[in-house]
Amino acid sequence: KAGVTQTPRYLIKTRGQQVTLSCSPISGHRSVSWYQQTPGQGLQFLFEYFSETQRNKGNFPGRFSGRQFSNSRSEMNVSTLELGDSALYLCASSLDGRNQPQHFGDGTRLSIL
Amino acid sequence: EDQVTQSPEALRLQEGESSSLNCSYTVSGLRGLFWYRQDPGKGPEFLFTLYSAGEEKEKERLKATLTKKESFLHITAPKPEDSATYLCAVPGQTGANNLFFGTGTRLTVIP
Numbered sequence: 406k407a408g409v410t411q412t413p414r415y416l417i418k419t420r421g422q423q424v425t426l427s428c429s430p431i432s433g434h435r436s437v438s439w440y441q442q443t444p445g446q447g448l449q450f451l452f453e454y455f456s457e458t459q460r461n462k463g464n465f466p467g468r469f470s471g472r473q474f475s476n477s478r479s480e481m482n483v484s485t486l487e488l489g490d491s492a493l494y495l496c497a498s499s500l501d502g503r504n505q506p507q508h509f510g511d512g513t514r515l516s517i518l
Numbered sequence: 519e520d521q522v523t524q525s526p527e528a529l530r531l532q533e534g535e536s537s538s539l540n541c542s543y544t545v546s547g548l549r550g551l552f553w554y555r556q557d558p559g560k561g562p563e564f565l566f567t568l569y570s571a572g573e574e575k576e577k578e579r580l581k582a583t584l585t586k587k588e589s590f591l592h593i594t595a596p597k598p599e600d601s602a603t604y605l606c607a608v609p610g611q612t613g614a615n616n617l618f619f620g621t622g623t624r625l626t627v628i629p
Contacts, residue, residue, distance in 0.1 A: 409561070436615055448562075448605070450616035461616050495561050504549045504569075504609050507617060509561035 407432065409510035411496050417516045423484040426513045430477050430498030436460075437479040438507060439471060442493040451494075454479050455501065483515075491517045521545075522608055524620035531627050534595045539623045541606035542588040551589050552617065553582050554605040562605055565591075596627045 410429040418424050430437050438461075439451040450463040454473035471481040477498075483490055493514050497507035521544045531537055543551065550569050554562035566575040568584035575582045579600065581592045591604055603624045607617040 411561075438615060438617075440617075447621045448607075448617075448619040450610070450618075453615045455615075461610075463616060497561075499615070503615065506552060506564045506567050507615075508564055509554075511559070511561045 409496055409498050409508055411494075411510035411513050413513060414511070415514045415516075417518060418486050419518050420486055420488060422486050423482060424486060424515065425480055425482045426494055426496075426515075428479045428481075428496030428498075428510060430479070430496075431508055434498035434500055434508075435477050436499045436501055436505075436507075437473055437477060438497045438499075439479070439481050440495045440497065440509075441465070442495055442512070443491075448495070451481065486517050488517050491515060522606060522618050522620040524604075524606060524623050526623060527621070528624045529626070531593075531596055531625070533597060533627055533629050536592070536594045536596070538593070539591040539604055539625070540588060541591070541620055543606075543608050544587075545608050545618075548586075549609045551584055552607045553589070553591055554607065556603045556605060556622070565604075593625070596625075598627045598629050601625055601627045 412427045436455045438453040442448045453461040457473045468484045473479045493512045495512045497509045499505040499507045525540045553565040556562045566582040571586045583590045603622040605622045607619040610616040
């Protein structure tokens with residue numbers, strides 16, 4: 406069974422640009438969550454999507470947004486990139502999300518110059 | 519506010535030297551505690567879920583236990599391939615699927 410797939414694995418952008426990251430969940434999983442991982446803050450929850458609807462949102466500015474498609478695939482978008490957005494962005498999927506284990510992809514490493 | 523604290527931050531063990539990692543939490547109504555392993559350049563890999571105090575789970579050289587205030591990850595006779603960062607996490611408020619993660623314990627097992 407294929408795991409969570411994230412593309413691209415690496416991205417280099419400059420300040421002010423925007424970026425879109427993609428996540429394909431494990432087949433049959435309907436909940437997709439996004440996390441940001443940095444050395445200083447660790448893993449922080451961004452948002453969760455279920456059945457194409459944002460169900461939960463973390464404490465991040467509105468520049469961070471996402472969406473989910475009918476096949477459960479998800480994208481997240483970051484607009485007006487800042488140096489502090491450099492991080493590993495991780496996607497995780499679970500069956501329906503309620504207190505279940507989340508299974509992570511290997512992330513997209515985003516570097517802002 | 520929900521909090522998860524892991525200790526120690528880093529741990530170096532000789533191969534075969536058993537030890538324990540600690541995860542203490544303060545949440546209003548625990549709805550599960552998750553342990554993950556993360557290798558450099560990879561995403562966290564799910565290890566265990568514990569739902570109630572007294573519960574234990576085992577996998578190879580790892581055993582996770584849970585009390586009302588903390589969880590332990592016991593590593594018995596570790597091998598170099600057990601070197602990784604171990605993370606624990608708890609779900610956020612009721613009905614939410616957001617995990618609060620601790621900052622992890624970086625384990626190095628020396629041959």
